[in-house]
Amino acid sequence: MKTLADLKKIREKAQEEMKLRDGKVRIKIVVGMGTSGIAMGAREVMKTFLEEISNRNLTDVLVTQTGEKGLSSMEPVVDVIEEGKPKVTYGNMTPEKARRVVVEHIVNGRVVSDYVVATGD
Amino acid sequence: MSLKRIDLLICCGSGCISAGSLKVKERFLEILADKGISNEVNIIETGCMGPCDYGPVLVVYPEGVFYKSVKPEDVEEIVTEHFLKGRPVQRLMLREEERLVSSQKEIPFYRKQVKVALANCGFINPESLEEYIATGGYEALGTVLTTMNPQQVIDVVNASGLRGRGGGGFPTHIKWQLVHDVESDEKYIICNGDEGDPGAFMDRSILEGDPHRVIEGMMIGAYAIGATKGFFYIRAEYPLAIKRIRNAIKQAKEAGLMGENIFGSDFSFIAEVRTGAGAFVCGEETALIQSIQGERGNPTPKPPYPAVKGLWNKPTVVNNVETFANIPTIFLKGADWFASMGTETSKGTKVFALTGDVNNTGLVEVPMGITLRELIFDVGGGMANGHEFKAVQLGGPSGGCLPREHLDVPVDYETLKERGAMMGSGGVIVMNDQKCMVNVAKFFIGFCVDESCGKCSPCRIGLKHMYDILDRITKGEGKDGDIEELQHLGETISRLSLCGLGQTAPNPVLSTIRYFREEYESHIKDHSCQTKVCTDLFHFMIDKDRCIGCSLCARKCPVSCITGSREEKYTISQTECIKCGNCQDVCPVKAIDRIPGMHPEVLKQIQEQQNISIEE
Numbered sequence: 001m002k003t004l005a006d007l008k009k010i011r012e013k014a015q016e017e018m019k020l021r022d023g024k025v026r027i028k029i030v031v032g033m034g035t036s037g038i039a040m041g042a043r044e045v046m047k048t049f050l051e052e053i054s055n056r057n058l059t060d061v062l063v064t065q066t067g068e069k070g071l072s073s074m075e076p077v078v079d080v081i082e083e084g085k086p087k088v089t090y091g092n093m094t095p096e097k098a099r100r101v102v103v104e105h106i107v108n109g110r111v112v113s114d115y116v117v118a119t120g121d
Numbered sequence: 122m123s124l125k126r127i128d129l130l131i132c133c134g135s136g137c138i139s140a141g142s143l144k145v146k147e148r149f150l151e152i153l154a155d156k157g158i159s160n161e162v163n164i165i166e167t168g169c170m171g172p173c174d175y176g177p178v179l180v181v182y183p184e185g186v187f188y189k190s191v192k193p194e195d196v197e198e199i200v201t202e203h204f205l206k207g208r209p210v211q212r213l214m215l216r217e218e219e220r221l222v223s224s225q226k227e228i229p230f231y232r233k234q235v236k237v238a239l240a241n242c243g244f245i246n247p248e249s250l251e252e253y254i255a256t257g258g259y260e261a262l263g264t265v266l267t268t269m270n271p272q273q274v275i276d277v278v279n280a281s282g283l284r285g286r287g288g289g290g291f292p293t294h295i296k297w298q299l300v301h302d303v304e305s306d307e308k309y310i311i312c313n314g315d316e317g318d319p320g321a322f323m324d325r326s327i328l329e330g331d332p333h334r335v336i337e338g339m340m341i342g343a344y345a346i347g348a349t350k351g352f353f354y355i356r357a358e359y360p361l362a363i364k365r366i367r368n369a370i371k372q373a374k375e376a377g378l379m380g381e382n383i384f385g386s387d388f389s390f391i392a393e394v395r396t397g398a399g400a401f402v403c404g405e406e407t408a409l410i411q412s413i414q415g416e417r418g419n420p421t422p423k424p425p426y427p428a429v430k431g432l433w434n435k436p437t438v439v440n441n442v443e444t445f446a447n448i449p450t451i452f453l454k455g456a457d458w459f460a461s462m463g464t465e466t467s468k469g470t471k472v473f474a475l476t477g478d479v480n481n482t483g484l485v486e487v488p489m490g491i492t493l494r495e496l497i498f499d500v501g502g503g504m505a506n507g508h509e510f511k512a513v514q515l516g517g518p519s520g521g522c523l524p525r526e527h528l529d530v531p532v533d534y535e536t537l538k539e540r541g542a543m544m545g546s547g548g549v550i551v552m553n554d555q556k557c558m559v560n561v562a563k564f565f566i567g568f569c570v571d572e573s574c575g576k577c578s579p580c581r582i583g584l585k586h587m588y589d590i591l592d593r594i595t596k597g598e599g600k601d602g603d604i605e606e607l608q609h610l611g612e613t614i615s616r617l618s619l620c621g622l623g624q625t626a627p628n629p630v631l632s633t634i635r636y637f638r639e640e641y642e643s644h645i646k647d648h649s650c651q652t653k654v655c656t657d658l659f660h661f662m663i664d665k666d667r668c669i670g671c672s673l674c675a676r677k678c679p680v681s682c683i684t685g686s687r688e689e690k691y692t693i694s695q696t697e698c699i700k701c702g703n704c705q706d707v708c709p710v711k712a713i714d715r716i717p718g719m720h721p722e723v724l725k726q727i728q729e730q731q732n733i734s735i736e737e
Contacts, residue, residue, distance in 0.1 A: 001377040002385045004263040007254065014255035020128040020163070021182045021244065033207040043205075050126055050161070063126050064183050065207030 016059050026060035027106055029053075032077040034068025041094065042076035048095040049078075052102040061106055074117050080105055091117035127162045127204060128182040132243060134169025134326055135361060136483075141192070142177035148196040156200060165252075168330015169322075170243030172230050173483040175215070180243075185224035188213045230481050233500050235462065237470045238286075238446035239486045242330030247365050250372040253333040259378055261452035262337050265344060266386040271301055274345040278448070280456035282468030287313055287404070287441030288519065288545045289621070290467070290534035299428035300346040300436045308348040309437040312339050312445055314355035314362065315409060317401040318517025319568060321548030323472040324442035326484050328355065328362035331446065332369035336392065338445030340379070341452065343390050346438055351392035354409050356399045367394055401518075401572035405620045406439040408574065419576045420620035441546065443472055463489030467533035471544065475501050477551035478508060487532075494528040497551055508553035512636070516545025518565040518572075519625030521632030522558065541632040543625070557654035558637040559644050562630045563591040569626035580623030583614040587630060595655040597719050597727070599645030604634060649718035656700040660720040663704075665690040667712035674704035674713065695720040 001007060019025070031037070031046040042065075049063045071077045074091030080101070081087050088111055090101060097115055104110045131137075131146050146164060153159045170178055175189035181199075186209045188199065195213055202208045215222040222228055236242075245252040253259070265274055279294035300308055312335060316324040328335060339351050355363050370392055373379040381389045395413050402408045403418040410432050412418040431437025447469060451459045460468045467489040473496065476482050480502030487496060493513060497503070504510050512522045521542035523530075530536050534544050552561065566588045575581045587610050590603050611627030618624045634641060643649050650658035663674070663683075670687035682698050685691030693704070705713040719727075 002382075004260070004267060004384065007259055007263055010251060011254045011257070011260075014251035018128070018245075018252060018255050020125070021130075025183075031207075033205060035206070038206065046126075062183055065126075065205075067206060067208040 025062040028081040029063045030079040031065045033065040036072045037075045040075040044095050045076045045093045045098050048098040086120040089118040090115040125163045129164050130167050130180045132170045132178045133166040136173035137176035140176035144193050145177050145191050148193040152197050152200045165246045168242045168247045169326035169484050171484045180225050187225040235470050235488050236486050237450050238443050261449040263384045266384045271345045277456045281451045281459040286443035296438050297345050300438050303436040305436050307435045309432040310343045310348040310351045311439045312353045314442050315397050315404040318548045320476040320550045322474045323547045325359050325362050327442050327446050332365045335445045338448035341448050344388050353394045356397040358399050402574045402622050419574050464533040466535050473547045473549045475549050478505050478553040479551045480505050489533050490531040492529050511554045512552045514550040516543040517548045518568045520545045521628045524636040557652040558633040558640050560654050562633045565629035577619040579614045579617040594644050597648045597657045604641050651717050653715040659715050659717050662716050663691050664712045673707050677703045677707045695722045
C-alpha cells in the first residue's frame with residue numbers, strides 16, 4: 001500500500017464486509033421466520049435472497065428475518081422495506097419468486113404485483 | 122459467494138473473557154455448525170464494549186440486539202430463536218424499568234457517552250487491519266504524510282487542545298514541539314501502556330480493542346517530532362494487549378503501513394513492544410525510559426526532561442495510550458470538532474474505568490466537563506444495592522477522594538485539582554456509606570509504600586511513616602496530633618519527592634482529612650469506626666430480646682468467648698473476642714449486631730496496660 005487511493009480501495013472492500021453493522025441500507029428484505037414460515041420453506045427463500053444479492057453484488061441491500069407476521073396462510077411472507085416508500089409484503093414465496101423479486105423490485109424498482117399481499121404499514 | 126446475514130459481535134475484552142466469553146464463542150461455533158448455518162453468521166471477537174458488569178455481552182447485527190450475561194447453555198436458544206426464527210431472546214436482553222431495551226444504542230449506559238478513543242472498541246475485530254481501515258483507519262496518517270509538514274501537524278494538535286490522558290494533563294503539542302525543535306540524529310516516541318492504578322483498565326481496553334488506532338496515533342506523533350523508532354511499553358500483566366499490539370504491528374508492516382517510505386513519503390518508522398514487569402513506578406516517564414534501556418526502573422531527576430535527554434539520551438516523547446488514540450480522529454474530524462467538546466481548559470473526551478459500588482461498572486467515555494453526578498448516577502446507573510453515595514476516588518493512589526458536596530463539579534483537569542483530587546489516568550472508584558475513609562486512605566498509602574522504588578527518602582521513609590500512623594489510628598491507638606502529623610508529612614513528601622509517585626502519593630490521605638476529618642477524629646478520640654470496618658473500633662453485641670438461646674454462636678466461636686444458656690441467653694466476653702464475625706453469620710435470628718466503637722471493657726483494659734507500661 002503506497003497511496004491514499006490504495007487505502008481507499010481496501011476501505012471500500014472492508015466496508016462492504018461490515019455493512020451489516022453500519023445500518024445504512026437502501027432496501028431491507030425481511031423474511032418472516034416464524035414456525036409456520038419455516039415450515040413453508042422460508043429458509044430456502046431467505047437463502048435464495050442472500051445468494052442473489054451476493055451474486056449481483058448489491059451492496060446496499062440487507063436481508064434479515066423476523067418472527068411470525070400473522071399471515072400464516074400466505075407463508076412464507078417477505079417484506080421489502082425501502083426508505084421513503086410504503087412497505088411491500090409478498091406472500092406464498094418460493095425461491096423462484098424470490099429471484100424474480102430481486103430482479104424486478106430490488107434491481108429495477110418495479111413492484112412484482114402478482115405476489116403482493118399487502119402494502120403500507 | 123457470501124451468504125452472511127448476521128454479524129455476531131462477542132466482547133472479548135479481559136472482563137468478558139474472564140466471565141467466559143470464549144466458551145460462549147466455542148459453543149456458537151458448535152451450534153452454528155450443527156444447524157448448518159455457519160456460513161450465514163460472521164463471528165467477530167471485539168475489544169471491550171464497556172458494560173463489564175453484564176459480561177459476557179454480545180451484540181447481534183443488523184438489528185443491534187444486545188445480550189448480557191450469556192452462558193454457553195444459552196447459545197442454542199439464541200441460535201434457534203433469534204438466528205433462525207428472528208425472535209430475539211428477551212430473557213437475555215437488558216430491561217430498564219420493565220421496558221425491554223431492543224438495541225445496544227438504547228442502553229442508558231451508552232446514552233451520555235461520546236466515543237472518540239473508544240469509537241471502535243467493541244465494534245470491530247481488533248485483530249483485523251481491514252476492519253480498522255473500514256472505519257477510516259490510517260486515512261489520517263496518509264493525509265498527514267502526503268499533505269502536511271511536521272509543524273502543521275503540531276499546530277493542529279495545538280488547536281485541538283489535547284492534553285495528556287495519562288494523568289498529568291500536560292498539553293500534548295508542547296511535548297511534541299519541544300522534541301520537534303531539538304536537533305538530533307535520533308529521536309524516539311514511546312507509548313506508555315504501563316497502567317497500574319488499582320481499578321483502572323482504560324489503556325488495556327484500548328490496546329486490546331483497537332490496537333491500530335494507537336499505532337496510527339503514535340506514527341502521526343513520530344512524523345511530527347521526527348522520530349523513526351517507537352516503543353510500546355506495556356506491562357506483562359496485560360498479555361492480551363501485548364498480543365494484539367504485536368499482531369497489529371505485524372499487519373501494518375505487511376501492508377506497508379509501517380516501514381520504509383510510508384505512503385510514498387520519505388517518512389520511515391518502526392515500532393516494537395517492550396514489556397514491563399508491572400512496577401507501578403514504571404508508569405512515570407523517566408523510570409519507564411530506564412526500564413526500556415534494560416535498567417532498574419528508577420526515576421531520574423527532571424530536568425533534563427525526556428524531551429531533551431530521554432531514551433538513550435536522545436530527545437523522546439512519552440505519551441499515554443489514550444492520548445495517541447485521540448490523534449487519528451482529531452485529524453479526520455478536525456481540531457475544531459475536538460475542541461468543541463469539553464471545557465475552557467480541558468477539551469475532548471475522557472475514558473474512565475468506573476468501578477466500586479455503582480450499578481454499571483465498566484468502561485465509559487464521556488465529554489470533559491460532565492459532572493461527577495452525571496458520570497456516577499446517569500452513566501454509572503447509581504449506587505448498587507440501595508446504599509448511599511459517600512465518596513469517589515479519582516486518579517487512583519495519586520488522586521483524591523471527593524465527597525457528596527462536590528458531585529456537581531465538572532470533570533476537568535483544573536477543577537479536580539482545586540478540589541484535591543486529580544483526573545489521573547481515569548480510574549473512578551465509587552464508594553458507598555459502608556466504607557471507612559481512614560481505611561481507604563490506609564489502603565492507598567499501603568499500595569504506594571509497596572510500589573515506592575526506594576530511591577529518594579521522602580517517599581521511601583515518609584510514606585512508611587504515614588502508613589504506620591494510619592495503621593495505629595485504625596487500631597484505636599491514635600493520639601492527639603496525629604492528624605496534623607499526617608498533614609505535615611504529606612505536604613513534605615509532596616514537595617520533596619523526586620517523581621510523580623511520591624509527589625502525589627499523600628493525596629488520598631490529605632483529601633480524606635480535608636473532607637472527612639471527623640472520621641479521623643472519631644477514630645482517634647472516641648475509638649470508634651462509625652462504618653464498622655476497622656476491627657478494633659467496633660464490637661459485637663448479642664441483643665438478649667432477640668436471642669433465642671440456640672447456642673449456635675457459642676459453638677461456632679473459634680475462641681470460645683460466648684457463654685450462656687437457653688434461659689439466660691448468650692453474652693460475648695468482649696476482652697477475648699477476636700471480631701471474626703462467625704457468630705453474626707450463623708445466628709438464625711440475626712440477634713447479633715455490630716456496634717461502632719471500642720467496647721468500654723476493652724478500652725479500660727488497654728488503658729490499664731498502658732498505665733502499667735508507663736509506670737515501668
